[in-house]
Amino acid sequence: MTTRAILPVKISLTDGDFYTLWAPTWKEKGAEWQAFLGDDQHVLVFNSPEELLAYINTTRSHDLVDHPKWEEFNSQGDDRVLPSDKQYYDIIGAPEFLAGRPSHDNVSHLSRVFQISRSLADVANAEQAQIFFASHSILGNVSRGSDHYAGENGMSEWSGVGRVVLSNWEQVVRSLDEAVRVVDSQELNAEEVAAAATSIEAAKESRAAADEQRRAEEEARAAEEDPYDSSVWGRAGIDPVKVSIQGQSVYTLRTYLNGAPVFLGKYGEIFTFPSTKHLGRWILENDDHDLAGVSTWEDVLNAANAGELTVEVHPDNSYSFNGIAADIAKGTDAVDTKQMGKAYELLADAADWAKDDSLNSLLLANPRMQDYLAYMLGSTRAAGYVPSAPFNDKAEAWTEMEQQLIKRFSKF
Structure with missing residues (x-):
């Protein structure tokens, strides 16, 4: 479960990969809320990060403007719309995680897909997806991690999750497909999109340089910490x-x-x-x-x-x-x-x-x-x-x- 207030996310649905913003559960005035970037009728998804950035740079009325952390999020750099690897949710590919053993990677990927799918279903009122998650209690244990499936009955329960998903996931995905609206490129200002692409590329280069410096520093520390590396053998x-x-x-x-x-x-x-x-x-x-x-x-x-x-x-x-x-x-x-x-x-x-x-x-x-x-x-x-x-x-x-x-x- 993420602790960040608003996340850029990449989701894979039937028609391809799309980008949007997701605000996982937060509390306000004693009530729990969750939201995605959207208008009054739909969750909005975009074909690229630059189109997403162009939209939030030029649109002042959407479902996240009232989020208590929106201004903080929106004041970050232009790379704020770039999802990390952990912010990629392969919704349509969920059955593939169940084809293998309940390893840490498979269980954690599936848990995150379930988390965002359920949130998307609730926010967008995707009825069939809501019914799916409400009807199968066995899905809840996926969030406990791979250790839950290490016991005597672990493989049997993992297979049970697989059967439930294989029987219903196509309908779940179709329900989520219908719950989002893909913002067509023609709806956006082409100059704004081009400017967003340029600024994102600059932010990516800056991020890559910072990551490279961090890796170099980590490698230097690792070399200092492991005397073997400085031995004759190393x-x-x-x-x-x-x-x-x-x-x-x-x-x-x-x-x-x-x-x-x-x-x-x-x-x-x-x-x-x-x-x-x-x-x-x-x-x-x-x-x-x-x-x-x-x-x-x-x-x-x-x-x-x-x-x-x-x-x-x-x-x-x-x-x-x-x-x-x-x-x-x-x-x-x-x-x-x-x-x-x-x-x-x-x-x-x-x-x-x-x-x-x-x-x-x-x-x-x-x-x-x-x-x-x-x-x-x-x-x-x-x-x-x-x-x-x-x-x-x-x-x-x-x-x-x-x-x-x-x-x-x-x-x-």
Whole structure:
């Protein structure tokens, strides 16, 4: 739920994307109100932010002028009509959020769509949409967030929301379509629209410059806060990697060249060690491996020869496979998807570096495993697919993927 008084919003309806202003619920003289930019008869929507800006710059009579925060909003810069990403509401696309699992993104996007749709229905008296929200109490829990669907009955309830939406959403959207009036470009002064476009572009450039400066400052602070970035490894771009798998842990090194992974190893064999000390000693005595050709490898060697090299693994480069197969067998809610995503990243990196098609071949031979991974890891490839028990075949396929990785290790 937003705390800002008046918001620029972008909404997707049947005929396309439109822009307007929305004032979520506020209290005045003991009563609750909500409003959109409109006249006495309709909620007004516009084809572009510049048309919206031209309208509010030239029109003094509309439904928001009496809002207690209107003057404050209207005194802001010309970018006040530009919605942020979170102020985009894909109303017509709501069923797509329900096609995937109840992730944070899917639930939060759907919750915001429900919020603005219900508000638009109430303000514009869109009867069918009002009836829809009043008739289905199951919709109310969406605002509680993804944690609400993490419990034993979470997936079942999420599917229930999906059934309600799929059966009724077309009628809801049609009702909202009829509740708004698209202001035709011909109704607006062309010179005012052109001037608004120019001022918005200037505001966007100013915003981009400010955002860039803020990002630079944040990156500088992050670099200062993380000593690893200033270590030999951070400067060289070569990272110690820890892999915990099937009850054991091994260590190796990895970098990326032009986006492609390169491991400490040769001919598809990853050189692995039981401890960071073993790895550090080996580096001093061996140079026949793929990393020796990396331009910054000499920096690592120089630090090692000077006795200044400490092999330390950054948390981002620690991969644990332990328990994933067992959790897969239990069900989707038991799996730590962050852990699984990192582990799959390492599997893919190792296969890419080794130029080994065994991982791809396994997945091609098990298309449901591909769908399962896409679903669990939030890929769009999983649209419409929901895993169902039993999951033993998925656990076995994952274990086979682990075995492929272990076979690439020099020692395990």
